[in-house]
Amino acid sequence: MAQAMKIAIVDDEQDMRQSISQWLALSGYDTETFGSAEDALKKLGPDYPGIVISDIKMPGMDGMQFLKKLMGNDSALPVIMITGHGDVPMAVEAMRVGAFDFLEKPFNPDRMNELAKKATLARRLTMDNRALRRELSDGGQLMKKLIGQSPVMERLREDILDLGQADGHVLIDGETGTGKTLVAHALHAVGSRAGKKFVLVSCGALEEEALSKRLFGPMLPEDTQLPAVEEARGGTLVLEDIEALSETLQARLLNVINEQGTPAETRIVAISNLQEAGRTSEDALRSDLFYRLAALRITVPPLRQRGEDILTLFTRLSEQFADEYGCEAPQVSAQEAAQLLQAPWPGNVRQLINVAERAVLQSRRGSGTIASLLMSDHDEMQPVMTTEGKPLKEYVEAFERMLIDNTMRRHKGSVASVMDELCLPRRTLNEKMAKYGLQRSDYL
Structure with a gap:
């Protein structure tokens, strides 16, 4: 509160x-x-x-x-x-x-x-x-927001740290709602340009004339804001929905890039958010611009590939919303954990945020289930399942990790209280915490 x-x-x-x-x-x-x-x-x-x-x-x-x-x-x-x-x-x-x-x-x-x-x-x-x-200027805090121990998230964090230290332009792509803008902030914050200008322009939100003026000018006497390419000079210019640029604006952007030389005075981070099936940023951009922007590339993984990270994220989000609304976070059953893991998550993390908030609100009212929330986001005739099944062992381990994590968090790292609530001997609890990468110091 x-x-x-x-x-x-x-x-x-x-x-x-x-x-x-x-x-x-x-x-x-x-x-x-x-x-x-x-x-x-x-x-x-x-x-x-x-x-x-x-x-x-x-x-x-x-x-x-x-x-x-x-x-x-x-x-x-x-x-x-x-x-x-x-x-x-x-x-x-x-x-x-x-x-x-x-x-x-x-x-x-x-x-x-x-x-x-x-x-x-x-x-x-x-x-x-x-x-x-x-x-947003603290690289350490931003990296903590990229929660998860799945291999794809470990790789994403490594890519951010590596490319953050490089100086070339970057293309970030991935499905909608995966957190591409957060990755752009992290790239800036962990690199040599941290502390310098970070300018973000949503190319898909402006008509061509307004977008041209926002990016390149010209400045009018009454204008109080510099064109983005000038405002970001020496720092990072992030262009969301890069595919929304017309041929004319793509050519102007390419000229700006070519005039900078190497190393680039201003780093450009392009974010691609294409929705059309089978179409990529390479299809949408002129080839010379694409290859200049995609010299370094990061693909943000969809939520459905992140395994038990889904449960970790859901727990953190529901705790935040519960604190905001002044109530207890909902307890997730084994069946609900399996449903969260099996859901296809077309809206990715953005959809998970919405589901977590609605779960807290319906828990406060004492009604509703997580399954009903997942079904409400899709056609009721469609099963709330991914097309790829998982071994039962993976579901059991993911739920077990979430249960230990939640209980340790609730008892603020008190091993005795966790042992008592989960009816586990100390040796078994220690072994399971080591297996799932949980450390008592994180809960104190």
Whole structure:
């Protein structure tokens, strides 16, 4: 569940700051008070997880000086200024400097609550975006998102680490929903261009004229964004749905590549997402462009080839959704585990995410089955099975691994608790954990 946002209240009048604090605390906010701007600045850093409500007129450092200091540290920090009656010009100046809004004394508490709600929502969005940017620039964190111990996932991670260190252009292909854009982020984050520009353009989302301008310009006086080939200079330019480029735009892209020389100033990562049966990116692109982009190539495996990774992913996803919705994650039976392993997963990981979320929601209501969710994604006359069968031993081992993994996670690595719940002697549990690559330290 999301943690309550903080509200820092800064006012030299003790009664005023306590009154504001009590009122906001009743509305569920986590408040902290400061008697001076100087004291507040010791605590309010660039990533302060909340907002600030400050009086303008204070001894020592006044509210305007305080606001300028805060904006210098973090220009996205929402600051609500409290002004005296008739100080509207000062409030307008505060807004110009960067204040989120202002309250005029005597103020309506409901109005304060309304502003606090808007400001905290804005702050949460800023903090979430910053966390996402940090995550997308952290190669280690991105590689952890590529979950799985199947041979195809081990190979994928090795390919990312190898090609990330290379400097040529890359073509990423694979079925829809397999995580090709995540792979592109990981390639950038583990390579020598990490920390430089990462620019992503969805070629299939724009009409040709708009796409041409987004990629190559020209810039108009009112434009605030550089063309993508300029914006990404020195970094990585990712082109999703590369097959959507017209012949004309393919020729322009080829010219850009040829003008760069070797090594390339800007690395291009092309993502192919062809859906037509029997058609490939090689068919869709002019041959000279294809061979320039496909000098290095990664094919992201479909979910149905990832074996028991499916159960690992389902468990992680259902735990995340259960935490988000404030309920328990559904327990998967042996029959349901087999159904998850046998499903064809045409939508791949994206489909698995949807199924995990719906499983959590129906579990919270106390109704429904995983089989019904899988059937709802397909024609009811079609069996929820892959065309390739698996030996019974593989299904049993996959379920056993999931059960031990889930139980260790639930008991936070307590071997005694896991032994008790699963009725296993210590030696047997240790042998099975070693067999399935599970380590107690991962659960502590």
